[in-house]
Structures are given as structure tokens and as C-alpha cells.
Amino acid sequence: MFKVGVFGADGRMGSEVVRAVQGADDMEFVAGVDAGQDREKVRGADCVVDFTHPGAVMDNLEWLIANGIHAVVGTSGFDEAKLDRVRGMLAATPGSKVLIAPNFGIAAVLMMNFAKKAAPYFESTEVIELHHPNKVDAPSGTAHHTAELIAGARREAGLEPMPDATTSEIPGARGADVDGVRVHALRITGLIAHQEVVFGTQGETLKIRHDSMNRTSFMPGVLLGVRRVADLPDPLTIGLEPLLGLD
Numbered sequence: 088m089f090k091v092g093v094f095g096a097d098g099r100m101g102s103e104v105v106r107a108v109q110g111a112d113d114m115e116f117v118a119g120v121d122a123g124q125d126r127e128k129v130r131g132a133d134c135v136v137d138f139t140h141p142g143a144v145m146d147n148l149e150w151l152i153a154n155g156i157h158a159v160v161g162t163s164g165f166d167e168a169k170l171d172r173v174r175g176m177l178a179a180t181p182g183s184k185v186l187i188a189p190n191f192g193i194a195a196v197l198m199m200n201f202a203k204k205a206a207p208y209f210e211s212t213e214v215i216e217l218h219h220p221n222k223v224d225a226p227s228g229t230a231h232h233t234a235e236l237i238a239g240a241r242r243e244a245g246l247e248p249m250p251d252a253t254t255s256e257i258p259g260a261r262g263a264d265v266d267g268v269r270v271h272a273l274r275i276t277g278l279i280a281h282q283e284v285v286f287g288t289q290g291e292t293l294k295i296r297h298d299s300m301n302r303t304s305f306m307p308g309v310l311l312g313v314r315r316v317a318d319l320p321d322p323l324t325i326g327l328e329p330l331l332g333l334d
């Protein structure tokens with residue numbers, strides 16, 4: 088039995104994770120912790136799933152690593168500096184394994200993987216992410232990660248910067264520049280989590296689109312993370328790709 092705790096248990100994602108863990112035959116739900124509550128409630132868990140807030144997750148990770156508990160993290164807002172801090176914590180107190188995934192949707196992971204593969208073949212690529220209006224961060228972690236994958240693939244292929252003759256612009260009109268890739272964030276009532284990657288070359292375009300219609304879409308990936316995190320080869324793993332056999 089995997090003994091599982093949940094940080095952010097009263098939130099939109101955390102409450103879905105609690106239901107998924109309680110419904111899994113091979114898992115035992117230890118406790119949920121929400122803002123202001125004592126993390127000691129999850130003592131005895133092998134693994135804690137964190138869907139909290141970009142401003143809370145580092146402190147949570149520090150506590151989990153100090154207590155030798157594995158972590159499966161969906162909370163967004165990780166940049167290289169934060170990831171380096173997590174690596175530092177894991178080096179200082181070895182024992183825990185940490186899996187941080189920008190998106191636990193299997194189709195979303197495939198969308199990012201396909202975008203990385205397509206990127207070298209196109210002169211232009213931009214990312215449009217669309218989410219519910221209660222989302223606190225922009226652009227989404229998924230869009231940020233996708234842009235980095237595209238930028239890396241373009242660099243490896245030796246591509247020039249994308250053509251863009253804009254000289255006059257209302258600030259923000261061209262979106263955020265993430266490693267040279269433009270990312271546009273829409274916040275629309277009624278939506279959950281969606282992304283479109285738009286590619287263009289001479290006389291042709293390609294669009295890769297992913298839609299999470301509800302939050303159960305993330306649960307197979309979260310449960311996979313819980314089942315596999317302890318056996319991952321590295322102390323810190325980014326993304327579900329290695330668990331799905333993707334490069």
C-alpha cells in the first residue's frame with residue numbers, strides 16, 4: 088500500500104487528488120493539509136502530493152525533504168533558480184525523491200513532446216495557453232515548459248531567431264518572451280486548462296492543441312507519479328516524460 092498525504096487538500100486540484108487516492112486500491116490516504124494547518128498530519132506518509140501555491144511549495148518541499156518523505160509536485164512557478172534550490176536541499180539531506188511535473192495530463196505531456204519534435208521544422212512558433220480566470224500565475228507552467236522545450240530544440244537545430252518586424256507595440260500585445268518564444272495567456276470563464284502551439288513555415292501551418300475538460304484529466308498522471316516516485320533514479324525528476332518512456 089502507498090501511504091499518501093496531500094498538501095492543498097481543500098483546493099481545486101488537491102480535493103480531486105484526495106478523491107483519486109481514496110479510490111485507488113493500492114493507496115491509503117493518510118491526511119490532507121491546507122493553508123495554515125500543521126504538516127505533522129502527514130507524518131507516516133511515504134509520499135505527499137503538493138498542489139498548493141507557487142509561494143508555498145518551496146517551504147513544503149523543504150519540510151518533506153527534511154523528513155525523508157517523497158514528493159509529487161504539481162504546483163506551478165518553478166524556474167531554474169527554484170529547481171537549483173530543490174537540488175541543493177536534496178543534496179544536503181538525501182533520502183527523498185522529488186517529482187515535479189508542469190502538467191500531469193498524459194495528453195498534455197504528449198502535446199509538449201510533439202511540440203519539441205516539430206519545432207526544428209518551422210520558422211515561427213508561438214504558444215497560446217487558455218485557463219480558468221482563478222489561475223494565479225501567467226503564463227502557465229505548462230506554457231513556460233513548452234516554450235523552453237521549443238527554444239532548446241530550435242537552438243540544437245541551429246535555427247535563427249523567429250521573424251518578427253514589430254517596431255510599434257502596446258506593451259503585452261506580443262505576449263511574454265520565454266527564451267525567445269512568444270507565449271500568450273488567456274483567462275476565460277468556463278475553461279479549465281488548454282494550450283495551442285502554432286507553427287508556421289512557407290505556405291503551411293501546424294497547430295497542436297491540448298484540452299483538459301475537467302480536473303480528473305490530471306489524476307492518472309498523479310497516481311502514476313505516486314506509484315513510481317520512490318524508484319526514480321535521480322533525486323529530482325522534472326516532468327512525467329521518463330515515467331512514460333518519452334525522450
Ligand SMILES: NC(=O)C1=CN([C@@H]2O[C@H](COP(=O)(O)OP(=O)(O)OC[C@H]3O[C@@H](n4cnc5c(N)ncnc54)[C@H](OP(=O)(O)O)[C@@H]3O)[C@@H](O)[C@H]2O)C=CC1
Pocket residue numbers: 094095096097098099100101120121122123138139140141143147160161162163164188189190191192228305
Ligand atoms: N501540474 C499539473 O498538472 C497541474 C498544476 N496545477 C497547479 O497546482 C496549483 C494549485 O492549483 P489549484 O488547485 O487550481 O489552486 P487552488 O487555489 O484551488 O488550491 C490551492 C490550495 O492550496 C492551499 N494552500 C496554500 N498554501 C498552502 C500551504 N502552505 N500548505 C497547504 N495548503 C496550502 C490553498 O489554501 P488557501 O486557498 O486558503 O490559500 C488552496 O486550498 C497551481 O500552481 C496550479 O497551477 C493545477 C492543475 C494541474
Ligand SMILES: O=C(O)C1=N[C@H](C(=O)O)C[C@H](O)C1
Pocket residue numbers: 163189190218222223226227228229230279280281
Ligand atoms: O492552474 C491550473 O489550472 C493549471 N496549472 C498548470 C500550469 O500552470 O501549467 C497545469 C494546467 O495547465 C492547469
